[in-house]
Amino acid sequence: MTSNNFPIFLSPSTSISDLPNALLASIFHFLGPADRKQCSLVSRSWFQVEGQSRHRLSLNAQSDLISVVQSLFSRFDFVTKLSLKCDRRSLSIGDDALILISHRCQNLIRLKLRSCRQLTDLGIENFAKNCRKLKKFSFGSCNFSAKGLNSVVNNCLFLEELSVKRLHGLAGGKSTESVEPGVVGSSLKMISLKDVYNGRCFEPLIIGSKNLKTLSLVRCYGDWDKFLQLVTKNVHGLIEMHLEKLQVSDLGLEAVSDCRNLEIFHLLKTPNCSDLGLMSVAENCKFLRKLHIDGLKMKRIGDEGLMSVAKNCPNLQELVLIGVDVTHTGLEQLSVNCRKLERLALCGSESVGDAEIACIAAKCIALRKLCIKNCPVSDHGMEALAVGCPNLVKVKVKKCKGVTSDGVGWLMASRGSLTVHLDAPVVEDQVANVANDFRHLAVDQDNSRQDLGVYLGET
Numbered sequence: 001m002t003s004n005n006f007p008i009f010l011s012p013s014t015s016i017s018d019l020p021n022a023l024l025a026s027i028f029h030f031l032g033p034a035d036r037k038q039c040s041l042v043s044r045s046w047f048q049v050e051g052q053s054r055h056r057l058s059l060n061a062q063s064d065l066i067s068v069v070q071s072l073f074s075r076f077d078f079v080t081k082l083s084l085k086c087d088r089r090s091l092s093i094g095d096d097a098l099i100l101i102s103h104r105c106q107n108l109i110r111l112k113l114r115s116c117r118q119l120t121d122l123g124i125e126n127f128a129k130n131c132r133k134l135k136k137f138s139f140g141s142c143n144f145s146a147k148g149l150n151s152v153v154n155n156c157l158f159l160e161e162l163s164v165k166r167l168h169g170l171a172g173g174k175s176t177e178s179v180e181p182g183v184v185g186s187s188l189k190m191i192s193l194k195d196v197y198n199g200r201c202f203e204p205l206i207i208g209s210k211n212l213k214t215l216s217l218v219r220c221y222g223d224w225d226k227f228l229q230l231v232t233k234n235v236h237g238l239i240e241m242h243l244e245k246l247q248v249s250d251l252g253l254e255a256v257s258d259c260r261n262l263e264i265f266h267l268l269k270t271p272n273c274s275d276l277g278l279m280s281v282a283e284n285c286k287f288l289r290k291l292h293i294d295g296l297k298m299k300r301i302g303d304e305g306l307m308s309v310a311k312n313c314p315n316l317q318e319l320v321l322i323g324v325d326v327t328h329t330g331l332e333q334l335s336v337n338c339r340k341l342e343r344l345a346l347c348g349s350e351s352v353g354d355a356e357i358a359c360i361a362a363k364c365i366a367l368r369k370l371c372i373k374n375c376p377v378s379d380h381g382m383e384a385l386a387v388g389c390p391n392l393v394k395v396k397v398k399k400c401k402g403v404t405s406d407g408v409g410w411l412m413a414s415r416g417s418l419t420v421h422l423d424a425p426v427v428e429d430q431v432a433n434v435a436n437d438f439r440h441l442a443v444d445q446d447n448s449r450q451d452l453g454v455y456l457g458e459t
Contacts, residue, residue, distance in 0.1 A: 095123030181208030361388025379407025
């Protein structure tokens with residue numbers, strides 16, 4: 001037996017109370033919080049080892065937490081990942097408690113703050129000066145401002161990930177200060193802004209983060225076209241980008257197309273974007289692996305954009321289309337050129353019917369997971385899947401009124417190893433009956449595949 005790469009030799013007569021501390025700590029890592037708590041009551045030594053081996057802690061950050069900070073972190077003195085969450089209706093910890101925690105947890109590498117509304121810039125500043133090893137900082141529904149954030153980026157030299165959600169200190173003109181890159185300009189790799197009223201104050205930080213890999217902008221106010229142009233001119237290593245519910249148009253997508261190494265792109269609920277913008281991204285970002293698009297049923301993104309993706313992005317493995325009206329014309333191009341496509345989701349599209357499912361079944365050879373939601377698909381589409389997509393392992397069908405338990409039963413009976421999820425329950429007797437019918441039909445596989453041509457319009 002080994003622990004931390006060092007061999008530990010136990011004799012058959014070794015008592016559980018004689019287990020080495022290193023081995024005991026390794027065992028604790030496999031237990032849940034409740035079991036760890038029970039084990040800590042076995043003996044004083046187990047109590048000590050359990051506390052020293054706990055590196056992750058999640059606390060209710062109400063104001064009375066300050067009364068137990070000293071004793072709590074005397075026991076858990078090796079914590080490196082800390083989460084402080086307070087109920088929105090309760091009074092949270094203040095600066096004194098956070099400063100006290102920072103003195104006891106100077107080895108912290110991750111901190112998450114949620115609804116800690118009593119924290120101010122002063123508390124964040126003192127925390128940043130004591131916890132300089134911080135790598136990940138995430139906070140939401142807090143009231144400190146850009147001044148507090150500047151303290152973090154000026155003191156935490158190793159910061160790699162920054163997640164900001166609903167920072168109230170930036171709203172209503174409370175702060176006109178911008179967040180600068182500070183000392184993290186070379187270390188920061190991920191920035192996520194969500195529900196931020198004055199997101200543009202992060203512009204210097206984003207542009208100054210030369211090694212940024214992931215940028216996520218969700219429900220942030222303002223016109224983002226010019227901002228994206230500045231970002232892509234200054235940050236050249238982006239491989240993942242999320243844009244959701246933003247005021248961004250095809251001009252912004254044209255700027256995104258300058259990210260030649262982009263692999264993951266989410267474009268969700270941006271009504272001013274069209275096929276032209278998507279085509280620009282596809283033509284220049286040829287390494288795309290994952291693409292998610294929510295077109296809001298605006299009919300501005302469709303087959304033309306999809307065919308450009310199919311033509312230019314042969315490495316595509318995952319595609320999610322929501323509210324995008326595509327037909328078998330675009331899907332056929334996708335299946336021909338994107339041979340690595342393994343995961344496909346089609347949701348809320350009025351144009352995706354049995355012909356489109358038949359096209360997928362006949363030509364998406366590598367497909368492993370398929371999700372169809374709120375589309376005019378019927379049992380005929382399920383029958384097409386029964387003889388297509390040889391690598392398919394999972395199918396999820398939701399809110400498709402034309403699909404019944406009989407169609408799913410046919411699919412499950414013909415593909416025994418396939419996992420199928422349907423809104424309506426499928427009775428086991430129905431599956432057995434369909435399986436029996438399926439065996440007696442003895443349909444030749446080649447003939448079944450030829451039948452797919454009916455849906456595709458082939459002769």
